[in-house]
Amino acid sequence: MSGWRRLDRRTLGVTAVLLTGAAVSAGIPIAIGTRSLWLVPAAVLFIGGGVLADYVRWRQTRFRCTAERLEVEFRFVAHTRKSLPRERVRTVDLTAGPLHRAFGVAVLTIGTGQHEKVTLSPLARADAEALRTELLHRIPEPVAHDGPLATLDPRWIRYAPVSFVAPALGLSAFGALFKVADWFGAGGGLLTWLLNLFGELPLAVSVLLLLVLAIVIGVAGAAGLFVEMWWNHRLDREPGGTLRVRRGLFTTRSITIEERRLRGVELVEPLGARLAGAARVDAIATGMKRDDGKTEAKTLLPAAPRAIAREVAARVAGEPVTDVPLVPHPPAARGRRLRWALLTALAPVLILLGLGALLTDVLLVLGGVLAVVALPVAVLLALDAYRGLGHGSRGRYLVVRAGSVRRSTAVLARDGVLGWTVKQSVFQRRRGLATFTATTAAGSGAYSIRDADAAEGLAFAAAAVPGVLAAFASVPAEASRT
Amino acid sequence: MSDDGTVRLRPPRNALDRRAIAWWRWQWALVFAPAVFVLALLGLLIPPAAVWLLVPAAVLALSGAAWCAVLPRWWFGLHRWEVTETAVYVRSGFLWQEWRVAPLSRVQTVDTLRGPLQQRFGLATVTVTTASARGAVKLSGLDARVAADVAERLTERTDATPGDAT
Numbered sequence: 001m002s003g004w005r006r007l008d009r010r011t012l013g014v015t016a017v018l019l020t021g022a023a024v025s026a027g028i029p030i031a032i033g034t035r036s037l038w039l040v041p042a043a044v045l046f047i048g049g050g051v052l053a054d055y056v057r058w059r060q061t062r063f064r065c066t067a068e069r070l071e072v073e074f075r076f077v078a079h080t081r082k083s084l085p086r087e088r089v090r091t092v093d094l095t096a097g098p099l100h101r102a103f104g105v106a107v108l109t110i111g112t113g114q115h116e117k118v119t120l121s122p123l124a125r126a127d128a129e130a131l132r133t134e135l136l137h138r139i140p141e142p143v144a145h146d147g148p149l150a151t152l153d154p155r156w157i158r159y160a161p162v163s164f165v166a167p168a169l170g171l172s173a174f175g176a177l178f179k180v181a182d183w184f185g186a187g188g189g190l191l192t193w194l195l196n197l198f199g200e201l202p203l204a205v206s207v208l209l210l211l212v213l214a215i216v217i218g219v220a221g222a223a224g225l226f227v228e229m230w231w232n233h234r235l236d237r238e239p240g241g242t243l244r245v246r247r248g249l250f251t252t253r254s255i256t257i258e259e260r261r262l263r264g265v266e267l268v269e270p271l272g273a274r275l276a277g278a279a280r281v282d283a284i285a286t287g288m289k290r291d292d293g294k295t296e297a298k299t300l301l302p303a304a305p306r307a308i309a310r311e312v313a314a315r316v317a318g319e320p321v322t323d324v325p326l327v328p329h330p331p332a333a334r335g336r337r338l339r340w341a342l343l344t345a346l347a348p349v350l351i352l353l354g355l356g357a358l359l360t361d362v363l364l365v366l367g368g369v370l371a372v373v374a375l376p377v378a379v380l381l382a383l384d385a386y387r388g389l390g391h392g393s394r395g396r397y398l399v400v401r402a403g404s405v406r407r408s409t410a411v412l413a414r415d416g417v418l419g420w421t422v423k424q425s426v427f428q429r430r431r432g433l434a435t436f437t438a439t440t441a442a443g444s445g446a447y448s449i450r451d452a453d454a455a456e457g458l459a460f461a462a463a464a465v466p467g468v469l470a471a472f473a474s475v476p477a478e479a480s481r482t
Numbered sequence: 483m484s485d486d487g488t489v490r491l492r493p494p495r496n497a498l499d500r501r502a503i504a505w506w507r508w509q510w511a512l513v514f515a516p517a518v519f520v521l522a523l524l525g526l527l528i529p530p531a532a533v534w535l536l537v538p539a540a541v542l543a544l545s546g547a548a549w550c551a552v553l554p555r556w557w558f559g560l561h562r563w564e565v566t567e568t569a570v571y572v573r574s575g576f577l578w579q580e581w582r583v584a585p586l587s588r589v590q591t592v593d594t595l596r597g598p599l600q601q602r603f604g605l606a607t608v609t610v611t612t613a614s615a616r617g618a619v620k621l622s623g624l625d626a627r628v629a630a631d632v633a634e635r636l637t638e639r640t641d642a643t644p645g646d647a648t
Contacts (some may be wrong), residue, residue, distance in 0.1 A: 432487035439617030474492035
């Protein structure tokens with residue numbers, strides 16, 4: 001495999017179908033509005049031009065994979081050549097949308113952890129798979145699987161509707177409906193039709209029923225999205241030190257994370273999933289860009305029963321890191337959380353009451369209702385957030401847990417910690433608390449132990465990452481309690 | 483520093499250069515002065531609103547003067563720094579006190595910056611970054627020659643130690 005090669009010729013078919021789809025979907029609203037015939041030649045020109053451009057791209061692009069480098073050349077008018085040392089290759093991802101799959105091709109994306117990225121779009125599926133193996137494993141090894149780390153259990157779909165996606169999807173469904181109705185100038189008519197959908201019921205009941213309908217649509221949508229994203233999910237540990245996630249119903253994706261870039265795992269439990277007893281596992285790895293909009297690229301396991309998520313996290317980390325006993329934080333941390341929660345909840349209530357006293361009684365009632373609902377919720381969230389706080393360490397890892405709406409248990413490799421930042425506000429100082437933040441090159445860049453006991457936290461942080469804080473402790477750091 | 487709840491980290495050994503006080507004063511003067519100037523000018527140009535503009539201008543000028551007179555001297559005691567054989571260590575802040583440590587073995591880049599005001603006072607800022615997007619350590623308000631020395635020493639040390647945990 002060292003000669004120059006071409007992309008797959010079937011890209012022309014993919015482009016043609018894609019552009020036809022775009023032309024039709026963009027053309028319909030215009031056609032309805034204008035009813036003019038010039039749309040047809042315009043569409044043909046659009047599709048033909050696109051396919052021609054893609055033909056030139058296919059014809060003039062070639063690539064090769066030598067012993068040291070991956071080279072991609074494009075010669076048309078100008079001559080561009082990308083050359084990537086193979087040892088800098090960090091990720092090789094395969095993506096195949098429904099169209100690609102129909103044509104039997106896949107898109108290969110090669111990342112270096114820096115900003116540059118090489119995309120080979122598309123290759124025949126088997127070729128893409130072979131090139132991926134060649135690029136990542138360097139030395140071809142006989143494939144010796146010790147079974148996948150995790151595979152999707154279809155019953156996990158039940159956790160999809162409890163995410164924040166469901167209500168958003170339900171609302172956007174109505175939004176789309178009104179958008180389409182608007183093309184026909186029937187937005188207002190649609191509203192009356194919807195409100196009369198349930199017969200001669202009072203307005204409030206109709207609105208309530210519509211809301212229920214939106215929720216049902218949202219739940220169905222969330223489940224559908226979950227199936228499309230996570231169907232056939234499996235997480236493998238491959239020879240050569242890589243983790244591979246494969247998933248997708250219509251669009252299939254294959255994401256690879258090198259284990260030497262892995263600095264830990266994060267067990268994430270959003271509130272809804274946590275109440276349902278589920279958790280998701282994310283990788284904490286370097287070189288995963290946060291700004292490319294693919295947050296799910298780092299997810300190793302979707303929302304799954306907590307016991308399974310903990311087991312997967314432990315197997316990825318290579319140590320039983322999820323049953324490390326965590327040191328709880330001092331009760332003063334609970335006080336801080338309660339005060340913050342009450343302040344946040346009281347501010348809008350007080351504003352409503354103040355305005356109500358000046359303007360109208362309706363606002364007083366609204367303020368009262370808000371107080372009755374928001375205050376208990378705030379208190380519960382604060383108490384829950386306090387219960388979640390904890391830190392501990394075992395073996396190669398330190399473990400930090402925090403959060404209520406999004407509870408996160410970050411398991412961070414101690415040798416991946418680049419430094420410590422200690423913060424203490426005047427309020428924390430009065431109560432003997434401090435926040436210890438471990439900075440790292442991976443994941444979000446910083447993981448914080450919030451409101452730990454100032455002395456115990458310092459001893460912990462100094463012991464967890466030797467040679468960073470200990471030299472500056474004014475009292476010799478005692479051995480950590482964990 | 484035993485039972486009053488502060489973090490038991492000793493203060494870094496070095497204070498900033500004393501000229502940093504003047505530098506901060508000028509920085510804040512340049513924040514306050516334009517606002518005072520605009521208010522005062524408008525107050526003089528629009529006689530009917532003179533009181534409503536000149537009084538705030540005076541208040542702002544007085545509080546700005548007090549701010550510049552008192553606070554920088556206090557900040558000077560709060561900001562401290564140190565570069566040991568193994569790490570860079572800084573402390574800053576009072577309301578939100580902060581201690582930052584970056585081990586030299588993990589340092590990626592050492593930048594020296596001298597803004598126009600800093601040049602005027604012979605000062606410089608050294609920024610030490612690690613591979614973490616959120617772990618930069620900043621030493622601002624050092625004597626320019628000290629800053630150059632520090633930057634050079636840090637660069638030598640970091641060249642000598644491979645591996646930055648990326």
